[in-house]
Amino acid sequence: MAFAMDPALLPIERKVEEGIPLSIEDGLTLFRTPDIHNLGRMARAAKERKSGKKVFYVLNRYINSTNVCYAGCKFCSFAVDEFKEQDRVVRMPADVVMTKALETGLNFNQIHIVGGHDPRQLSLDYWLPLMRRFKERLPHVQLSLFTAAEIEYMCKRHRMSFADMIAMLKEAGLDNVNGGGAEIFAEETRKKICPGKVNSENWLAIHEELHRQGVASNATMLYGHIESLEDRLDHLVRLRESQRRSPGFNAFIPLAFHPDGNELNDCGWTTGLDDIRMFAVARLMLDNFDHIKAYWMIQGLKVCQVALHFGADDMDGTHGSTDEEMIYHSAGTQSGQYVDDREFRRLIEQAGYEPVRRNSTYDEFPHDWSPPSPEMVPA
Numbered sequence: 001m002a003f004a005m006d007p008a009l010l011p012i013e014r015k016v017e018e019g020i021p022l023s024i025e026d027g028l029t030l031f032r033t034p035d036i037h038n039l040g041r042m043a044r045a046a047k048e049r050k051s052g053k054k055v056f057y058v059l060n061r062y063i064n065s066t067n068v069c070y071a072g073c074k075f076c077s078f079a080v081d082e083f084k085e086q087d088r089v090v091r092m093p094a095d096v097v098m099t100k101a102l103e104t105g106l107n108f109n110q111i112h113i114v115g116g117h118d119p120r121q122l123s124l125d126y127w128l129p130l131m132r133r134f135k136e137r138l139p140h141v142q143l144s145l146f147t148a149a150e151i152e153y154m155c156k157r158h159r160m161s162f163a164d165m166i167a168m169l170k171e172a173g174l175d176n177v178n179g180g181g182a183e184i185f186a187e188e189t190r191k192k193i194c195p196g197k198v199n200s201e202n203w204l205a206i207h208e209e210l211h212r213q214g215v216a217s218n219a220t221m222l223y224g225h226i227e228s229l230e231d232r233l234d235h236l237v238r239l240r241e242s243q244r245r246s247p248g249f250n251a252f253i254p255l256a257f258h259p260d261g262n263e264l265n266d267c268g269w270t271t272g273l274d275d276i277r278m279f280a281v282a283r284l285m286l287d288n289f290d291h292i293k294a295y296w297m298i299q300g301l302k303v304c305q306v307a308l309h310f311g312a313d314d315m316d317g318t319h320g321s322t323d324e325e326m327i328y329h330s331a332g333t334q335s336g337q338y339v340d341d342r343e344f345r346r347l348i349e350q351a352g353y354e355p356v357r358r359n360s361t362y363d364e365f366p367h368d369w370s371p372p373s374p375e376m377v378p379a
């Protein structure tokens with residue numbers, strides 16, 4: 001017996017097919033429909049119009065270089081006050097970060113680093129020389145560094161404009177800025193969960209300036225805490241408008257809230273259905289974003305594999321082979337630290353898609369692509 005389609009989805013499907021951006025009302029219908037199968041079918045069709053049968057992954061090295069931070073976000077389980085919790089402080093000297101990047105070998109395409117607003121590490125004195133060293137030793141590896149929150153912190157610290165700061169970071173080798181720090185743009189909710197970090201206006205202004213200067217970026221949204229469905233849709237519409245004003249976002253990454261060890265732990269965990277519905281709605285609302293990423297570290301490999309049938313076309317990266325990810329591991333994720341690229345290919349192929357190795361800016365590589373030989377890389 002065939003299931004009848006929820007009639008409320010029909011006009012939305014027509015709008016999607018005609019290329020008409022969806023409204024907040026449309027988004028609410030998508031979030032509330034009991035017809036999860038047709039929601040998935042619509043999102044999958046939208047994904048396949050963008051990227052066909054391709055699903056992307058990256059061989060990368062992920063590092064949280066410092067967990068010292070005083071921004072006080074209520075959902076954060078990662079930040080440490082160095083004076084009260086000395087035994088939990090992780091603050092890597094630049095040489096340690098460099099050694100970790102080099103011990104990854106040569107066969108990877110991205111270094112992904114984010115950290116806290118650490119007064120002793122988040123400065124140009126630390127980062128510019130380190131970025132130049134990365135580029136000298138690993139010229140084929142793209143630098144996906146910072147979030148807009150970290151860039152704003154450095155601007156305040158060095159009393160620099162966003163444009164001047166971004167020009168300096170770009171000159172030192174910045175290829176891509178990570179999508180974190182967006183959380184939820186709706187001001188009333190944002191004030192309750194992260195009053196001490198970059199505001200929505202500046203988050204968007206920094207990304208738009210990055211794009212004007214030719215630096216790519218991603219965008220995120222933290223969902224599953226105290227936000228409303230209207231907040232989520234407002235967030236997606238603000239991103240869509242920002243992309244129209246100053247294109248340059250590659251991927252949108254829905255981040256499911258994790259409750260362990262933070263002040264919002266009463267909110268609990270998202271469910272599998274919350275997660276796949278979120279991927280599908282994002283795919284349908286963000287008609288001018290090329291990629292929706294199902295980040296295995298957040299929702300887990302199994303949900304992320306299913307998300308490939310709900311609009312996602314990217315599973316993020318291998319992350320290196322050690323214990324660097326602290327943000328979600330502090331908050332209770334059950335995901336491991338490392339996924340072999342063969343596992344990505346197995347999961348993607350089993351879902352009926354073609355695995356494609358990429359870098360931060362979505363240049364495509366054969367899965368067995370070889371980087372320059374060690375002799376070609378300056379010592």
Ligand code: SF4
Nearest residue numbers: 069071072073076079
């Ligand atoms: S989320 Fe980021 S900015 Fe906020 S407290 Fe945690 S480390 Fe600091």
